[in-house]
Amino acid sequence: MKILYSTFTLFLLFTCCFNIQAQEGVTWKWAAKPTTCLTLSVDCRFDRTTVSEGLAGLRQDLPIVVNTPVINSLKKQMNIPSDESDKNVGAKWGFVDTAGRWIIQPQFESVGLFSEGLAAVQLDGKIGFINNKGKWVIQPAFDAGFPYNYACYETKFSQGLAAVRINGKVGYINKKGKLLIKPQFSSGFTFADGIAPVVTQNKMGYIDKKGNWVIKPIYHWLSSFHNGLAVALIDKKYGFVDRTGTVIIPIQYDCAGPFSEGLARVKQNDKWGFIDTKGDVVIPIKYDGAWTITEGLAALNENGKWGFMDKTCNWVIKPAFNKADSFHNGRAKVFLNGLNGYIVPINNAANLSP
Numbered sequence: 001m002k003i004l005y006s007t008f009t010l011f012l013l014f015t016c017c018f019n020i021q022a023q024e025g026v027t028w029k030w031a032a033k034p035t036t037c038l039t040l041s042v043d044c045r046f047d048r049t050t051v052s053e054g055l056a057g058l059r060q061d062l063p064i065v066v067n068t069p070v071i072n073s074l075k076k077q078m079n080i081p082s083d084e085s086d087k088n089v090g091a092k093w094g095f096v097d098t099a100g101r102w103i104i105q106p107q108f109e110s111v112g113l114f115s116e117g118l119a120a121v122q123l124d125g126k127i128g129f130i131n132n133k134g135k136w137v138i139q140p141a142f143d144a145g146f147p148y149n150y151a152c153y154e155t156k157f158s159q160g161l162a163a164v165r166i167n168g169k170v171g172y173i174n175k176k177g178k179l180l181i182k183p184q185f186s187s188g189f190t191f192a193d194g195i196a197p198v199v200t201q202n203k204m205g206y207i208d209k210k211g212n213w214v215i216k217p218i219y220h221w222l223s224s225f226h227n228g229l230a231v232a233l234i235d236k237k238y239g240f241v242d243r244t245g246t247v248i249i250p251i252q253y254d255c256a257g258p259f260s261e262g263l264a265r266v267k268q269n270d271k272w273g274f275i276d277t278k279g280d281v282v283i284p285i286k287y288d289g290a291w292t293i294t295e296g297l298a299a300l301n302e303n304g305k306w307g308f309m310d311k312t313c314n315w316v317i318k319p320a321f322n323k324a325d326s327f328h329n330g331r332a333k334v335f336l337n338g339l340n341g342y343i344v345p346i347n348n349a350a351n352l353s354p
Contacts, residue, residue: 031344032341034336035339036340054114056098059106060094092107092109094107104130109144126142127141127155127164138177141177160191164183170188191209204219214243219233226258227260237254238266252268258292263282271286272287272289273286273290284313295327297309302319307321317343321335322336
């Protein structure tokens with residue numbers, strides 16, 4: 001009976017779903033056969049980094065030998081010789097190519113991504129930089145404290161500079177290891193277009209490559225720049241500033257996301273909509289949820305159902321889904337009546353193989 005019930009339930013789900021598509025005015029179809037199983041897009045592996053400049057960091061587990069009074073007592077009871085040189089060896093990191101071949105043998109406590117020909121690596125609790133042959137270019141002399149303590153992931157060169165920590169403060173070095181911006185910040189991030197976000201006294205601003213303030217640290221948070229504007233947060237309100245720090249769109253929203261394709265999602269009075277780079281409302285701020293606009297479409301929640309609207313406020317795919325994500329590569333992930341999968345607009349479906 002359970003098998004018959006499950007089969008009947010699945011039949012109803014598929015029938016309901018495909019009947020919806022058969023109705024007049026429906027403008028989407030499944031990109032592939034949907035499933036009742038939840039698909040996860042999060043990579044939960046913590047033993048490797050992503051590939052960058054042809055190499056990926058990989059952790060290799062090594063035997064763990066522990067020297068403690070308890071373990072030594074157990075060894076004595078079992079007549080196992082105790083070696084005073086025993087220690088916790090743990091796992092080591094190295095680098096492999098795209099075929100999985102070891103290019104730099106595992107020997108480091110953590111590694112970062114290759115960027116501009118160099119990668120940050122940690123050895124004996126200090127961070128330095130190696131080239132793609134595994135040779136030291138900048139000796140390990142920098143602190144490995146937060147936020148640079150996991151796989152050196154945020155420590156990398158961009159536009160010739162890298163943020164490093166010395167005695168608890170962050171400054172910037174060049175590719176020869178010379179300190180160009182003295183350590184003075186609590187956090188520092190990568191450069192883009194000649195400026196980088198930094199944090200001091202719990203406030204965020206932007207500096208240029210000489211360490212001069214371009215945007216003074218008066219904000220509680222600043223995003224990266226998109227369409228020439230960055231999201232700025234002050235006292236739980238959001239707005240947008242340009243690269244000189246001038247407020248272009250007033251700090252007035254309850255939440256805001258970065259610009260994409262000329263529009264940014266904003267929240268006001270518990271409702272969402274979209275504004276342009278002048279601050280003019282393009283999609284009314286009246287929806288229950290919104291995701292960043294991609295490929296010309298914005299995912300919007302109206303009365304508990306998600307659909308997709310274009311920049312002229314026309315529903316390309318009317319609200320019908322229980323959940324929905326933004327479009328990527330012509331497809332959007334949705335959840336509908338127990339079915340989970342990817343959809344495409346019907347006018348684009350002919351270009352995609354099922």
